[in-house]
Amino acid sequence: MALLLKNAHVIDPQNDIDEVTDVLVRDGLVVAVGTDIELPEKLLVKDCTGKYLIPGMVDVHVHFRDPGQEYKEDVLTGMRAAAHGGFTGVVPMANTRPVIDTGAMIEYLLEKAAWEPGRTRIYPLGACTKGLAGKELAEMGDMVAAGAVAFSDDGHGIQDGGMMRQVLDYAKMFDAPVLSHCQMEDIVGAGVVNEGVASTRLGLTGWPAAGEETQIARDIELARLTGCHVHIQHLTTARAVDMVARAKAEGVPVTCEVTPHHLFLNEDDIKADSYSTNLKMNPPLRTKEDNIALQEALIDGRIDMVATDHAPHAAHEKALEFNHAPFGTTGLETALGLLLTHLVLPGKMSWQRLVEVTSIAPRELIGVEQVELVEGSTADYTIIDPELAWTVEEDDFYSRSKNSAFLGQELTGRATDVFVDGYASMEDGVVTF
Ligand SMILES: [Zn+2]
Structure with missing residues (x-):
């Protein structure tokens, strides 16, 4: 038919x-x-x-919690959320329990998806290091053989620079990009909100932008050294945008993504009368000025794509007080509406650019065939x-x-x-x- x-x-x-x-x-x-x-x-x-009608959207950053925490999300409910949000494909992160760090775990993910035409495509991603511990290489070749298209220790930055260099050397051999969650844990400490006005006003521990920016600087230099494609995940500051743009201009193989929540929300949205934990993020919501800088960079091409960092958590977990609640917001079902409402419909971003940041750039990153409107x-x-x-x-x-x-x-x-x-x-x- x-x-x-x-x-x-x-x-x-x-x-x-x-x-x-x-x-x-x-x-x-x-x-x-x-x-x-x-x-x-x-x-x-x-x-x-x-x-x-546009080429189907792809989200290169989602958390499906499967295996191990299916009460938050499983592969099937995640795929349904993706379809409902307008996505035709997703890249689930490896920070499940157990971690996706072997070929057998990639196979588990693909079997669980039970893919057939009409279901959201799963593009599998494997961990860079065993158990996301940052100490020992994961079975990268085994995972590529099983279908992995990229690597990431998302949830953590790889703290040891020598380890990160080794990861990039190996990933380069498989021509696979490394998606990097950049946070220096010794600088970030126990932070829960942006360090500055918000942490003072709310009386919460601050999370300095420098924790993110120092690791972005390191990973840019390691991309330059190894020639491996490093993709900076969920960057949040104007300074981070500048660093990536400068590296690109110098020919370093680096790209980056931004989330809808870092584009459209900031630290002022966390109110002292509610302390809404749905606004507790890793990395945290930054400043109004960062919102504007990120939007401008997405529109003019310095930021390559939008990714949601869809991070489902159960109600009883988010009901904890701000210091103890887990980080993250869901995102698959709101991303498109937010981009349309705030950027495309007011005429700030073209429909063509919307397609580039939600469809073309994500497929290019993970090296899968582009979808076009031609025979x-x-x-x-x-x-x-x-x-x-x-x-x-x-x-x-x-x-x-x-x-x-x-x-x-x-x-x-x-x-x-x-x-x-x-x-x-x-x-x-x-x-x-
Ligand atoms: Zn992350």
Whole structure:
């Protein structure tokens, strides 16, 4: 059965497409794009009038807590949350229990996903060091053989510079990028909020930006030394952006991502009358000035992509007092709405740039085939209603956890339909699997 996506506003900067047209899909591939397509007899038609159709979004930074903490999220609930947020593929981090640090663990993840057309793609990632302990190399070759596309010790920065150098030397042999969560633990200490006005006002231990920036500086130099692609995860400060931009200009193989919460929230949002733990992040929310700098850098290309750092936690864990609650916010189901509401719809960021930061750059990072709107390309698509107004509410989430930093916010625009390999993973706002 062929599928005709009719009257969609198609955006594909790779092929300079920005027009209302039709897309014909069969057997997981694009058969034709245009308004004078010859149509087969057996045809399913989906009217996309008023909607945008873009290459499916990929999130290179999610936590699915599976195995070990499935009460927060498991692979299936995570995949459903991804589909609901408009994503066709995700890269789950390795900080599960046990850690994903062997080929067998990569296989576990792929088997648990039980992938078939119409389900969110899992692009597996392995730990850099055994047990994320930062002491000994993980089974990197074994994991590549099992399907790993990248490496990361996310949750921790690798504290030992010599260890990090060894990780990069090995990853380079497999032509795999290393995704780096940059925090010097001896500088960050027991910090829980940005060090400065927020830590003073709230009476909480400060987490200085220098803890992040010093490790970014180290990893840039190690990327220069080894030639391995280092991708800086969730950077949060204007200074960090400058450092990465300077390194890129010098030809160092470095890229970076920013999260929606670091783009659109800052330390002033943590109120002394509530101490909302949904705003407790690693790294912490920084300043209003950083928000503005990060948004500008995302728009002008100094920041390569958006990643959510989707970090589900159970209600009883986030109910602890601020010092004891775990770090993180969910993000898969709010990212697109936030980018549309705050950047695209007000005209600050183009639709083309939205596609670059949510679809093209993430696929380029992990080295998987690009999705295009041309004949022969894989049919992984996100279809967006730019006018749909909605409120971020716990009941709306497919994720098993509800700890969103954006609860109560009113947003405009969201994904209504998602196709993976030509089959729907979400139809009219309802996830199909
Ligand atoms: Zn992290």
